[in-house]
Amino acid sequence: MAKQILKRVLGLVLILLVLSFMVFGIMYLAPGDPAEKRLTSQGVVVTKEILQAERERLGLLRPFIVRYADWLKNVLRGDFGISFKDDLPVAPKLIKGLKNTIWLALSSLFLALIISFPLGLLSAVKKGKLVDHIARLFSFIGNSLPNFLISVLLMYLFCIQIKVFPVIADGSVKGLMLPALSLAIPMAGRFTRQIRSELIDQLGEEYVVGMKLRRVKGRFILINNVLRNSLGHILTIIGLQIGTLMGGSVVIESIFRWPGIGKLVMDSITARDYPVIMGFVLIMGTIYVVINLIVDIIYRLLDPRSF
């Protein structure tokens, strides 16, 4: 088992190396000259000499591979470079944003699960009944709603019509509600659907009939066996949705002005602040692959057959 995990960890390091290379490569090829951008944003009149000096100072004139190695070395030490916009180090900005984003992500994940888990369970157990139809309708519609639309509609309803929540989510708990809900609704739709189909598969397993024949109590069958056996798959489903959640949080944070990493990156895209964008992709990518590695390990631990 340790061997398999080690293999996966090595694979992960490789994937992250490729990611870092791609991120750096795209930035390298990206249109626009960071030196020029930087000077103009600081209000300097750009002449050829100043531009060249600035490029020299930023180390932009060195060969690609040297710059990549240098950048990677710094990143590994936790130094994501200096922001083009205000000359401040990027790492603290990213970390501050990340904290808020994690709060938002966890609350929306929590909301999505408390909606979708009971719904998926009920829907699977009462397959074909009214509850199932309602749950499927909800999951279908939820899955079809873009989160930016949900957030605009929620904002219209709760902030402007009923005035319960603040329009700008300033980082308070109350401000967290609507952004979290906007992210949670489509996610809950997908979860409900996937949890339902997973549980239906598991309920159709031969052992369920065997247990009924032994007159084992329904709650034992459901909790100790069906749910227990599905746990690995459900965790995998959640792990894969984290990616969608990350993309969604960029949109939602921009709308509600939630001070997370997503809003930071949108502001940086407008300002062509490359170090921030690079750091963002790298951090999100790393978190995503690490989470899915952990999920994979837990999955294996839960199902001894997978060794």
Added chain:
Amino acid sequence: MNHKRKKINRIKVILSASVAVLLVLIALFASVIAPNDPYETCASAIRTAPSAEFLFGTDNLGRCVFSRVLYGARTTIAATFILVAISFILGSFIGVLSGYYGGILDEITMRIADIMLAFPQMVVAIAVAGILGGGLTSAMIALGITMWTGFARLARSHTFAIKNCPYVQAARLAGKSGSAIMMAHILPNIIAPLLTNALTQIGTTMIGISGLSFLGLGVVPPTAEWGSMINESRAYIQIAPWAVLYPAIATIVTIIVFNYLGDCVMEYRDED
């Protein structure tokens, strides 16, 4: 009983396909249906409520929301279809090739696909679109970077299964060339699941494109597109909710119709 279910499913597919075709027709003939010029601003008719002249009211610049929703349909639906089609063709091509020939080609393409799938799609899309600068094309590239992999994997696994069928083996022994076998035997057999997959991707892609446009990373104003229309008008939603609600409804309805169609077709195919 099964027969009856199948019949109901077929009716569902036909109905939802008709609605989808209707939406596509509306998008195609937007310029004929639209009562007003979607780009013509009118200083005297800023943010007017829906009326006979402006069916869905007007926006901040006095542009007809109804006409803009129609033209927006063209942008959103066309961009989605083109992106799905390109990913479908490219992905299937790569998938069939690597499934048929295997070896080093297969190894390389599948590793690339693995790496693409290892990262959150929308995060990559936002970063790429952001770096490439706005514009519909860059938004489509940003989404397409990860999208082809799904088709490639599907095409590869189906090709793999069919490659070893006796009739393909026989064709190979008869001396037919690889490309002839792929065209004559493999493609016709894997096209149905690939098309079904393409169909189910339409809703997601539409969400992606309008999401990027909403962020300002897709179409450039003043081009009419639902996501960017919603973004532009949400600032004055209290005064002119219609400027947000109608494009919102159009987006929701379109995505629901295509998702429903995808689900129905999948269910229909599963019955076989």
Added chain:
Amino acid sequence: MDTILKINNLSAGYGEECVISDISFDVEAGKKVCIVGESGSGKTTLLKAIHGFGGVTKISGSIEIGKDVLLGVVPQNPGGSFNPIRTYKAQICEALKSNNIDFKIEEVEKTLQILGLSDARRALSSRPYELSGGMNQRMAIATTMLLEPGILLCDEVTSALDVKTAGMVVEQLLEINRLRNTTILMVTHHLGIASKMADFIGIMKSGRMLEYGPAKEILNNPQNEYTRNLLKAVPKLKVS
């Protein structure tokens, strides 16, 4: 002798489709009964109709089970009736608890040993996926017996096993019958096995019971042409 199970003119099937029709026979308490038939003869449907799980609907006729008689069912697939990734111990505890049977795990182990599992301890701490088909099947039978059923319904319990293991399972069933006087109703496509263990044999074909009677009569003096052919096809087996 008491009649523990009485089937009267039973017709049953899936939905409206009739699979077995007009089946009648009685089972006496403490006897071993084998219903023999080829695949598709309806013997599994008959069993499902009796225990009521498996989606079989009764169309006409009746099934009478003796008062306070519990059914124990051993399904066809060895080990398939247990969650493959949990230990037998945990699953047996659940089953006993659900049936309000007081137990100690040492007693369970002992009972399992008596019921033909010499290495019950290892089996208890194993998960079904870790054990062989024969071991799982004997475990399934023994576990069912822990619930103290009056009748044991066995569905093709030997068909997935090799000859030697099948023999062990048959021995186990005979032992159970001897020790506990449990009635056994087994369906099988193997007339040889039926002849080895049954007191009564029924022959089924195309959803009908061709004949039913004491094993000796059926084996020595079959009335039906089909039964005669079946007997001819049986490889010579030592009938004790």
